[in-house]
Amino acid sequence: MIRKILHIAARECRLMYGNTIYLFCMVLLPVFTVVFFTSLLGDGQPTELPVGIVDLDNTATTRNMIRNLDGFQTTRVVAHYSTANEARLAMQKGEIYAFLYIPKGTTEGLMSSKQPKVSFYYNGVVMLAGSTTMRDLKTICTLGSAAVGKTKLEMLGKTESEIMTFLQPIKIDLHMLNNPWANYNVYLSASMIPGLLMLFIYLLTPYSIGTELKFGRAKEWMEMAGNNPLIAIAGKMLPQTMVHLIVFYGFEFYVYHILQFPHPGGIWPILFLGLMAVLSAQAFGIFCFGLMPSLRMSMSVCSLWAMLSFSLAGATFPVFAMDTFIQGVSWLFPLRHYYQIYQICIFNGFGMEYAWINWVCMLCFMILPVFVLRNIRRAMLEYKYIP
Amino acid sequence: MKNLWMRVKEAINDLATIWADEMKMCIKDEGVLIFFILVPLAYPLLYSWIYNNEVVREVPVAVVDLNHSTLSREFIRKCDASPDVNVTYHCNSLAEARELMGRQEVYGVLYLPSDFEQLLNRGEQASVGVYCDMSLMLTYKAIYMTAMTVSSAMNSDIQIQNSSLTATTQRDEEITTKPLDFEEVPIFNPTSGYGNAVLPAVLVIIIQQTLLLGIGLSAGTAREKNRFKSLVSVKEHKNGLFRIVGGKALCYFMIYAVLTAYLTLVVPKIFSFTTIASGRDLLGLMFPYLLSCIFFGMFLSCLIRYRENVMLIVVFTSLILLFMTGVSWPESNIPGFWQGVSWLFPSTFGVRGFLTLSSMGGGLETVEPEYAALWIQTVVYFLATCIVYQVQINRASK
Numbered sequence: 001m002i003r004k005i006l007h008i009a010a011r012e013c014r015l016m017y018g019n020t021i022y023l024f025c026m027v028l029l030p031v032f033t034v035v036f037f038t039s040l041l042g043d044g045q046p047t048e049l050p051v052g053i054v055d056l057d058n059t060a061t062t063r064n065m066i067r068n069l070d071g072f073q074t075t076r077v078v079a080h081y082s083t084a085n086e087a088r089l090a091m092q093k094g095e096i097y098a099f100l101y102i103p104k105g106t107t108e109g110l111m112s113s114k115q116p117k118v119s120f121y122y123n124g125v126v127m128l129a130g131s132t133t134m135r136d137l138k139t140i141c142t143l144g145s146a147a148v149g150k151t152k153l154e155m156l157g158k159t160e161s162e163i164m165t166f167l168q169p170i171k172i173d174l175h176m177l178n179n180p181w182a183n184y185n186v187y188l189s190a191s192m193i194p195g196l197l198m199l200f201i202y203l204l205t206p207y208s209i210g211t212e213l214k215f216g217r218a219k220e221w222m223e224m225a226g227n228n229p230l231i232a233i234a235g236k237m238l239p240q241t242m243v244h245l246i247v248f249y250g251f252e253f254y255v256y257h258i259l260q261f262p263h264p265g266g267i268w269p270i271l272f273l274g275l276m277a278v279l280s281a282q283a284f285g286i287f288c289f290g291l292m293p294s295l296r297m298s299m300s301v302c303s304l305w306a307m308l309s310f311s312l313a314g315a316t317f318p319v320f321a322m323d324t325f326i327q328g329v330s331w332l333f334p335l336r337h338y339y340q341i342y343q344i345c346i347f348n349g350f351g352m353e354y355a356w357i358n359w360v361c362m363l364c365f366m367i368l369p370v371f372v373l374r375n376i377r378r379a380m381l382e383y384k385y386i387p
Numbered sequence: 388m389k390n391l392w393m394r395v396k397e398a399i400n401d402l403a404t405i406w407a408d409e410m411k412m413c414i415k416d417e418g419v420l421i422f423f424i425l426v427p428l429a430y431p432l433l434y435s436w437i438y439n440n441e442v443v444r445e446v447p448v449a450v451v452d453l454n455h456s457t458l459s460r461e462f463i464r465k466c467d468a469s470p471d472v473n474v475t476y477h478c479n480s481l482a483e484a485r486e487l488m489g490r491q492e493v494y495g496v497l498y499l500p501s502d503f504e505q506l507l508n509r510g511e512q513a514s515v516g517v518y519c520d521m522s523l524m525l526t527y528k529a530i531y532m533t534a535m536t537v538s539s540a541m542n543s544d545i546q547i548q549n550s551s552l553t554a555t556t557q558r559d560e561e562i563t564t565k566p567l568d569f570e571e572v573p574i575f576n577p578t579s580g581y582g583n584a585v586l587p588a589v590l591v592i593i594i595q596q597t598l599l600l601g602i603g604l605s606a607g608t609a610r611e612k613n614r615f616k617s618l619v620s621v622k623e624h625k626n627g628l629f630r631i632v633g634g635k636a637l638c639y640f641m642i643y644a645v646l647t648a649y650l651t652l653v654v655p656k657i658f659s660f661t662t663i664a665s666g667r668d669l670l671g672l673m674f675p676y677l678l679s680c681i682f683f684g685m686f687l688s689c690l691i692r693y694r695e696n697v698m699l700i701v702v703f704t705s706l707i708l709l710f711m712t713g714v715s716w717p718e719s720n721i722p723g724f725w726q727g728v729s730w731l732f733p734s735t736f737g738v739r740g741f742l743t744l745s746s747m748g749g750g751l752e753t754v755e756p757e758y759a760a761l762w763i764q765t766v767v768y769f770l771a772t773c774i775v776y777q778v779q780i781n782r783a784s785k
Contacts, residue, residue, distance in 0.1 A: 021696050021699060024699070024700070025699050029700075029703060033703070033707070036707055036710075036725070037710075039722060039724075039725070040710060040716060040721060040722065040725055041716060042722070043720055046716070046717050046719075046720045047720065048719070048720075049717060049719060049720070050719055088574075089749075089753065091574075091747070092743050092747045092748070092749035092753045093743070093749070093753050093754075094713075094718065094739060094743065097717065097719075106567075110566060110567060113559075113562050113566065114562075115561065115562050115565065115566060115567070115568050116567060116568065117567075117568040117569060117570060118567065118568075118569050118570075119569065119570040119571070119572055120569065120570075120571055120572070121572045121573075121574050122571070122572075122573055122574070123573075123574065123575055123576075123747075124573040124574065124575050124576025124577065124578075124579050124583075124584065125575045125576050125583075125584050125661075125714075125742055125746045125747060126584070126713065126714060126717055126718075127576075127579070127581070127584045127585075127715070128715060128716065128717060129717035129719070130573065130576075130579075131528070131579075132717075134571060134573070137571070138569075138571060141567065141569035142569075144567050145565055145566055145567040145568075145569070148566035148567060149563060149564070149566055152563065152566075162510075164512060165510060165511055165512045166546060166549060166550075167546075168512065168542060169507055169512060169513065169541075169542050169545040169546070169549075170462075170507070170512075170513055170514070170515060170538045170541055170542055170545070171512055171513070171514040171515070171538075172514070172515055172517055172531075172534050172535055172538050173514040173515060173516045173517065174517050174519070174531060174534075175516060175517065175518045175519065176519055176521050176527065177518055177519060177520060177521055178521055178522075179521035179522075182521070182524075182527075184716070187521070187522075187524060188715075188716075192706065192710075195706075196703055196706060199702065199703050200699075200703065203698060203699050203702065204699065207695060207699065210695070211695075214693075214695075295695055296417065296418040296421075296604075296694075296695065297417075299695055299698050300418065300421050300422075300698070303698055303702040304426070304430075306702070307702065307705060307706075308433065308437075310706060311434065311437050311438070312437065314523075315522075315523070316524075316525075316581075316585075316715075317437075317438060317443075317525065317581050317582075318443055318494075318523050318525055318526055321440050321442075321443045321444070321525075322437055322438075322439075322440060323436065323439060323440065326436065326437055340491075342522075343520075343522035343523075344489065344491065347521075347522050348488070348489065348520065348522065350489035351489075354489045354490060
């Protein structure tokens with residue numbers, strides 16, 4: 001039996017070598033994906049986001065405020081506009097993400113204690129840029145407010161610490177666990193890249209089985225396995241699993257070791273999860289082909305599944321905030337379990353038992369092909385390829 | 388003169404025949420049908436359903452209150468009463484709360500130290516610890532923002548109490564605590580909804596990706612069926628370049644004119660996303676977008692040898708293209724190299740233009756750079772398509 005498997009594996013190696021699409025989808029494009037995301041998000045946090053100013057007051061006080069705003073790492077004051085309308089137009093054109101509106105008489109109102117009001121507008125369509133600039137603008141307004149209060153209190157002869165306590169009696173002491181920089185590279189690359197690596201596996205697995213039919217090699221293949229579908233599949237998948245594993249571990253080595261993404265969970269969950277991700281994705285691909293032994297249908301279903309899993313993994317929008325039905329559906333996506341295990345065991349460093357249910361689900365995905373082995377055998381021996 | 392008339396007539400005739408053949412092919416071929424009809428119709432609905440709730444509300448948090456005082460309870464009560472945070476557990480220690488985080492029962496912890504009220508009463512600064520699970524940015528933001536809002540509300544109460552010595556009237560107290568008032572205005576997406584921000588971009592990308600997949604599949608089939616593995620068949624004498632390219636493009640354009648209307652007008656209405664584009668502007672932008680996508684697809688389809696290969700190459704680009712548009716990662720922070728790469732794809736400009744028109748209510752004149760870029764792409768990809776088709780025709784007639 002082992003000899004048969006190795007035989008088929010050797011044949012598979014020849015097939016993979018002969019078809020450049022394997023080289024592309026197993027190695028080149030996954031590497032491209034890793035490079036793309038880690039370099040695109042290389043900054044970690046968006047910096048120097050363009051912000052506009054509508055300063056109708058134009059006094060030393062307001063100019064000081066604007067200078068302080070420009071000093072923030074995340075914002076850069078790129079333009080001054082004479083009306084709010086012009087600023088809005090610039091925002092629509094995508095030139096700025098937010099603007100600060102200082103009406104005439106602000107400084108005068110401050111001096112005479114009339115509580116003047118400034119406003120800031122930020123673009124809610126580009127969410128990350130909008131919320132980042134909003135945070136800075138809010139800080140600058142609060143600081144502006146505090147500066148006035150501070151002057152007044154100094155006038156009354158209060159000490160520095162008294163003033164700080166007066167201005168902010170309750171202070172928020174924020175702990176951003178395991179990602180204290182709010183690094184988006186850590187956040188997004190850790191969920192998007194494995195999703196794409198799994199996407200290639202999803203597609204390539206039914207592709208490699210289906211092309212046996214398409215190019216009329218199916219009978220030869222089954223013969224080599226003595227018409228035993230388990231041996232046939234095992235032999236065929238073995239070299240692919242190896243390559244996928246190498247690529248996946250290469251990705252993990254790159255992000256956890258070279259880029260030093262936080263991984264307090266240590267090496268074991270990383271290794272286990274890599275193995276599980278590859279195997280469950282392959283198993284899912286085999287299962288899809290077994291259900292619908294047509295190259296086109298199984299690949300279509302796999303690609304739709306893979307694309308949906310980016311949403312249902314719950315990395316960007318949390319699953320618990322979705323409709324109850326969708327919450328249930330999310331269990332059917334291997335990437336969802338991948339992400340759960342990643343965040344519990346690797347990112348937050350809890351023991352593997354905390355995510356036991358997700359490990360079990362991953363195992364269940366790996367068992368799936370057993371149910372369709374007979375179907376695959378029948379397809380290989382009886383079906384003809386229909387384009 | 389008559390000769391010319393005959394030729395024009397023949398050209399139109401050929402064009403129509405090629406159009407009809409392609410149309411028949413699209414309807415007969417299940418694979419093409421899936422990507423041309425089923426995916427554009429069903430996928431947006433599915434996505435919209437996933438993001439239907441738009442915002443994250445009532446994020447569960449645990450509280451570790453070691454102070455048990457009126458003020459600490461007030462802080463907790465105010466957090467619990469906010470729309471974004473829900474206090475689900477009270478723990479006696481941080482270790483206990485950490486355990487809850489491991490089981491994903493809570494996504495954050497509020498920690499009130501034992502000297503919280505004493506410090507405040509003594510006129511010193513007290514701190515509240517906020518611990519957030521950073522694997523979900525939206526829950527982190529919800530918890531942190533709530534804690535900030537509650538603390539600043541309580542701060543001004545305390546300030547008013549403390550300043551009653553120096554202030555004479557109530558108005559004076561208000562001004563002392565907040566000499567400069569400010570207002571924050573989120574525009575174009577007033578609810579800060581996640582779906583409202585991301586889905587319009589996804590809709591526009593779906594147009595391009597399904598077109599690439601459908602055209603690629605149909606070209607792959609043609610290659611597999613035709614002799615010599617060429618893209619165009621030799622059987623007809625209708626070998627005029629523009630007839631073939633024009634006839635096929637017309638077929639795709641007609642199908643996608645309907646689908647684009649559905650994706651850009653109907654779907655946003657159903658799920659009540661912000662749509663404030665005027666019909667004229669939308670038409671103006673989507674016309675070059677569709678054309679550039681079609682010619683881009685036809686150009687790429689020449690590289691496809693087997694029909695299934697197109698799926699392997701195209702599907703994964705969807706997510707990468709989405710990131711290149713600048714919807715999730717701001718455009719101003721995309722490295723120059725990737726900016727350049729993104730200009731190759733119609734979706735980059737299509738998405739940016741569509742967001743400006745539909746979500747931000749700009750006119751066609753505000754999207755001038757995108758509009759121009761789409762027309763340039765249309766021309767370039769049209770010429771490229773003509774060249775590769777000419778090569779194919781030459782090869783077929785040999």
